[in-house]
Amino acid sequence: MARDAKKLKPVKEFKPLITKSDELPLDPERLRFMHETMLKARCLEERLIAMYKSGHGYFWIGGPGEEAFNVPLGMLIKKGQGPAFDFCHFHYRQSATLLAMGEQPLGAIRQMKNTATDPYSGGRNFAGHFSKKEWNIVPVTSPIEVQYSMVAGTALAQKRLGGDAISIVTGGDAGTAEGDFATCLVWTSRPGEELPVLIIVTNNTWGISTPYDQVQGVERISDRGVAFGMRTKTIDGNDPISAYLELKEAFEYVRTERKPYLVEARVSRLYGHSSASGANYNTVEADCITAFEERLDKHGVRSKEESKKLREKYTEEYAELARQAKEEPFPDGNTIWNHVFAGEPGKDPLAD
């Protein structure tokens, strides 16, 4: 959907705790990793969109525009399997977070092509619907917000276990209208039974085509947590340094205090909601990568020329991965009976 900035009522002003400054208060190595991962995520999503547009996938949805927030998020996650590690209840705009956690991009490309080799769903689910048990990434689902109803369960197991593992849930601003968001606020803040949950809302001010201001009366989504006595903040999700520092503070609080924290991050949506709205680049909204590249260049951390070369490198690499995935087989139709029940052979229960 083309966005007309003049027609959109602007979202009210907000003040992040850490304001954007000209300084780069992180070490160069970390900044370079951050930037390169953001680029990888963008190139990956652009490849997925190209696959969709050339008939190598039925539907695209993802998170280009949110890299400045999603990469720092992935950098701070304690990955592993079981309640001693962080649990991730993500929505479908989180590829940059997975890449920051160390995931290889080929899986997302395979899922786009719905091949049997798709490591997340075996060709059963849409792009961006990750699932990785080794890292506690619970299956991403299309019904927005159901993850907010599940997160208390993993966090309860983590709180009982002790240690510092937490549960992280992400979703968009539009979905906070669902009752599951209220469920999350209630269940994570029961008096004396507070749960270690980092509750994240990425606010891109859109629900498909409906502007935030048209349907939500609350000025900041983070304010909804105030009524439940939880820590809250609204941050600039387009600045990776600010996002990293803000998230770090929130992670540390949840890890040590074992209580919830609601973070609202203001982000851009650079390719629309999904392929259903065209998936064309939006020239009006801020692009976190180009803005970050200006700063890195200015401070001598990475030149624009180097950034350009990196982008070309990953664009070509992922095109090659897509060519590879295109040669891989689709799942056999007979496999529909597999994994209906754990521990039982897959078969048609009515075939006899």
Add this chain to the structure above:
Amino acid sequence: MANMAQAIRMALHYAEENLGVTDIFGEDVGPPLGGVFTCTQGLKTAWNAPLDERGIIGTAMGLAMAGSRPVAEIQFCDYVYNTIDLLKLAGNTLWSSNGQWNLPMVVMTPVGSGIRGSIYHSHSFDATMTHIPGWKTVMPSTPLDAYGLLLSACKEQNPVMFLIPKALMRVRGEELIAGEPGDDKQLSKMIDAPLGDRSKWKPQWPELSDLAIPLGKAKTVREGSQLTVVSYGRTLPLAKKAADTLAGEGIDAEVIDLRTLWPYDWEAIVASVKKTGRVLFLNEDTEVTNFGEHLARRVTEKLFYHLMAPPKVLAGKFVPGIGLADTLEAASVPQQGDVEKAMRELATMQP
């Protein structure tokens, strides 16, 4: 002999002591009440959830994902309807992740009529639940079966919906659960919470033991040669009693308690229908797209040439609710007379 509420309580006690059950939770499930039907009194892992069914099902899913073993209760199945998409999600999580995430969780909820519960305490849920793949669905009709089936549910690697016919919740069993005292009053004194202040009360649990009643196995509660009734839950004892009555008229009916609705014991149905050639599927959920209709369809397709009469479904009337007045409830769901009449008609129908 224990009633079904006591049997469920003892099974949950056994399960939290021996089967790794970590959380028994739902609205009013923890102390002091221990459940509106007393099914969870005195259990060490029982706790009170917020009044939020979506939170209850979602939290059970999260607990199961993190290696815990929850038993969640929805106070009446009438209130499980706002969790349908979460039930669907719990049923497809293993499948959609191509085998990565199984959810060992049990949801139990009282179902059906029989307590004059009017529009929102009389619903059935079996027709809807059997439309949701990825779940096992169980419905006992005796305390002993409730005990054994609930233990099997708590050992499952997959989500199990445990439907409790509330009309049978206070009916005493005819079979002793191993370990329970034979004297009802003694059992009550041991495990029923006292009226009034219960803050210092602790149950004295009998020495219970494991009981394997596998999911997916029906039980023939009465053998017969001329007619088969396949039922479960509240209507099962109606069928049994009707069969005894009809025996006096020379009609010899076989009664099968399905016990597990999914996956169900097809072999037991086949063997019986091949023997009798006549079959009635009996339950009390609304009759349009009823689970009995599926069974009737399959029997018609697979056993057509063994049939002496069309398979019959007797179920609840397709009306929006069960009215409060006795006359309305009786007109809405199968009663003793309706069952006898249906069985008699089926037995005497001529090809």
